[in-house]
Amino acid sequence: MEEKNKLYFDGCDVTELAKEYGTPLYVMSETAIVGKFSQLKEEFLDKYENTRVAYAAKAFFPMAMAKIAEREGMCVDVVSGGELYTALKAGFPPERIEFNGNNKLPDELRLAVKNGIGRIIVDGFSELERIEEICKEENRRISVLFRVTPGIKADSHDYIVTGKKDSKFGFPLDDEVLQDQISRAIQSEYIDFKGLHFHIGSQLFDNGPYLQALDIILELTKKIREKFGVDVSEINFGGGFGIQYIDEERKSYSYFLDPMMEKMEKFCREEGMERPAVVIEPGRSIVGEAGISVYTIGQIKDIKGVRKYVSVDGGMTDNIRPALYQSLYTGVIANKADEEKTETVTICGKCCESGDILIRDLKVPEPEQGDIFAIFSTGAYGYSMASNYNRNCIPPVVLVKEGKSRLIVKGQDYEDLLRNDIIPEDL
Numbered sequence: 001m002e003e004k005n006k007l008y009f010d011g012c013d014v015t016e017l018a019k020e021y022g023t024p025l026y027v028m029s030e031t032a033i034v035g036k037f038s039q040l041k042e043e044f045l046d047k048y049e050n051t052r053v054a055y056a057a058k059a060f061f062p063m064a065m066a067k068i069a070e071r072e073g074m075c076v077d078v079v080s081g082g083e084l085y086t087a088l089k090a091g092f093p094p095e096r097i098e099f100n101g102n103n104k105l106p107d108e109l110r111l112a113v114k115n116g117i118g119r120i121i122v123d124g125f126s127e128l129e130r131i132e133e134i135c136k137e138e139n140r141r142i143s144v145l146f147r148v149t150p151g152i153k154a155d156s157h158d159y160i161v162t163g164k165k166d167s168k169f170g171f172p173l174d175d176e177v178l179q180d181q182i183s184r185a186i187q188s189e190y191i192d193f194k195g196l197h198f199h200i201g202s203q204l205f206d207n208g209p210y211l212q213a214l215d216i217i218l219e220l221t222k223k224i225r226e227k228f229g230v231d232v233s234e235i236n237f238g239g240g241f242g243i244q245y246i247d248e249e250r251k252s253y254s255y256f257l258d259p260m261m262e263k264m265e266k267f268c269r270e271e272g273m274e275r276p277a278v279v280i281e282p283g284r285s286i287v288g289e290a291g292i293s294v295y296t297i298g299q300i301k302d303i304k305g306v307r308k309y310v311s312v313d314g315g316m317t318d319n320i321r322p323a324l325y326q327s328l329y330t331g332v333i334a335n336k337a338d339e340e341k342t343e344t345v346t347i348c349g350k351c352c353e354s355g356d357i358l359i360r361d362l363k364v365p366e367p368e369q370g371d372i373f374a375i376f377s378t379g380a381y382g383y384s385m386a387s388n389y390n391r392n393c394i395p396p397v398v399l400v401k402e403g404k405s406r407l408i409v410k411g412q413d414y415e416d417l418l419r420n421d422i423i424p425e426d427l
């Protein structure tokens with residue numbers, strides 16, 4: 001039975017979770033995560049043949065998350081040796097791992113090749129050559145896609161727009177280099193050329209830029225066919241589907257994917273070619289709304305006529321997004337969930353930066369020291385971007401499901417902070 005005036009999340013009393021695990025605390029709802037995977041199955045995987053979902057690990061990827069994605073039949077998109085290692089250690093099937101990134105290190109590529117992962121998405125003018133060398137040494141063959149920057153300007157924060165020409169990601173379209181590299185991949189005995197990849201940005205709500213990007217990719221597909229006599233057999237649309245942080249209207253996966261699939265089918269009919277496999281890489285849209293951050297309210301500073309600062313026991317160390325992208329969030333006092341909101345306050349963190357503000361001008365009931373404060377939609381790029389700034393410990397993560405909770409990441413303690421420190425003998 002849910003009590004009045006308390007915030008519940010996936011059946012758990014958030015105030016009780018704060019007591020049991022301490023604060024700050026990340027809480028992830030397994031029901032919500034699995035729900036998103038189910039939507040993807042219904043609206044994409046089961047609806048269209050020859051499709052895959054590669055969950056973008058960078059959004060949130062402790063080993064337990066790898067397990068959930070694996071159990072739900074997903075692939076995973078990793079962007080570093082660390083994420084790759086996490087997936088492998090969690091028992092993720094290597095053939096379902098896909099590797100992105102604009103500067104994959106030799107050791108990272110070797111780990112990928114050695115383990116026979118499913119795809120490497122080539123994103124750099126000299127990367128293919130390096131992959132070939134490693135494949136030769138390891139006596140392995142690997143499947144690759146090329147990441148292309150379609151030159152589309154998607155409407156989002158500049159730091160999370162990645163599809164324009166002036167970007168550190170991908171091959172510019174009108175570059176000779178891309179043609180040369182594709183030609184090389186097609187001829188190489190170590191490389192299985194599969195196709196093309198694009199990812200135009202993040203937190204997007206309009207399908208227009210996706211469709212424009214796809215048009216450009218399909219043109220390139222045609223060019224490759226004409227020039228090399230080879231059919232692109234796979235196209236990766238990337239991720240970027242927007243979620244609700246405040247009052248944004250989340251669009252369905254179908255809203256983005258149906259018109260894209262229609263465009264693909266039409267193009268392939270006209271060209272008389274088989275429709276390539278289609279892969280998407282959602283991250284935020286799976287875990288973002290599935291997570292909340294839970295804090296205890298500490299100092300309250302009321303600057304009369306100016307602003308009331310309500311400090312919590314975390315901040316930019318557990319959620320850098322407001323400081324980094326001016327991202328907006330909303331939240332509630334979990335132990336006063338039904339009380340009238342009578343005050344406007346600013347929720348700030350405990351770090352030594354004036355930019356360490358989590359929420360500006362939020363209406364809340366009268367806050368008091370010791371209250372539990374919860375921020376919504378922090379499941380993506382919260383824990384995964386956490387830092388030890390000011391030598392704050394990274395909080396634990398609990399996974400909740402229908403009233404049950406389990407720890408999936410232990411919180412750091414002070415000893416963890418010292419683990420890699422060395423005092424040289426001559427000091």
Ligand SMILES: *Cc1c(COP(=O)(O)O)cnc(C)c1O
Pocket residue numbers: 056058059077100199201202203238239240241281282283284285380
């Ligand atoms: C970040 C990223 C994603 C995931 O983006 P979301 O906005 O979290 O869905 C997918 N693919 C690539 C290549 C990325 O860089």
